[in-house]
Amino acid sequence: MISQDIFENCVMRAALAPTVHNTQPARWTRDGDVISLFCDTDVGLQVGDPTGRDAALSCGAVLEGMALALSAHGLGAQVTETGRNTAPGQGLVPVAHLTVRDGPEDRLHAHLEARFTWRGAFEDAPPVLYGWTRSDTRFVLSQGEREWIAARNDEASLAVMADGAFRTELVNWMRLSDTHPRAGRDGMDRAALQMTAAQARLVPWALVKLWPVLSRLGLAKTLVSEVEVTSKSPLIALFHRDISESAVTSGRAYLRLCLEAASLGLAGWPMAALSDHPPTCDAVYRRFGLPPDRRFIQAIRFGRPTGAAPPRARRPLAEVLR
């Protein structure tokens, strides 16, 4: 039987997976050799993720993290997804049950600690991919295509940010001061957002209170613009999965994509607006010829970061065990 120590070690390693806004919705229980994963839909994004797809994708990434962490102990898991909807506001929703058994080590687990989101400039050099390919990912390397994506990303971000409730929810998940009660535990902190203390103090003003004025003056677009860094990102990955697949299964593959990149020394910076904003999503399908039976899940900038990984904010064990 899996010991409590190993279970807790695997829970903490699984929690290193990326989650939307760093909400970390995954919760765990264990009954002997059966581990259950729940989604805490009360931390779901009412505005940014009303269907709970991003929450399910995030839980899937954590689930894959658990499978990888178990493999480091010579354990495997037979996974049964519940197929339950994870829309916000339903409390704890069961996502999957894992029956633990013996299994081979999956060396990808070694990169769980190395992966992080990098929201800054990347080294200005073509990435060395050592023949890396994935059937579920279109790698965009050409300058022209990256510039096209960079321009669409700015347009889509501006369109998504036009919704005041979206901006308020986003700011509520930012931990802009070190004294925020949740700093270091969840959400996106100042260092992860690559902001100075002075910039961080301005964020609630710029994104919430003054936005309508800034928008009327045509200044809002400069606030959200990432065109410079996006067009200079050495690699943009367009991650797409079978349209009929569950978001949890897609999330499992998403973590593997991010870990494979980490194994090559690449950090990622997602551009969720490209897939979340329907007209832009359609434009990406057309431009890159993505077939209709594939779901464009996310575009991610990848490159070698020009600085060290920011400190990681994660919930303590007591918050994720039930």
Ligand SMILES: Cc1cc2nc3c(=O)[nH]c(=O)nc-3n(C[C@H](O)[C@H](O)[C@H](O)COP(=O)(O)O)c2cc1C
């Ligand atoms: C579904 C999903 C969507 C995300 N969208 C964005 C995004 O649009 N922009 C961004 O900067 N980070 C995005 N992220 C990254 C998360 O904010 C990040 O994983 C989280 O803050 C934890 O930080 P870490 O990846 O460094 O561990 C997304 C992550 C997931 C799983």
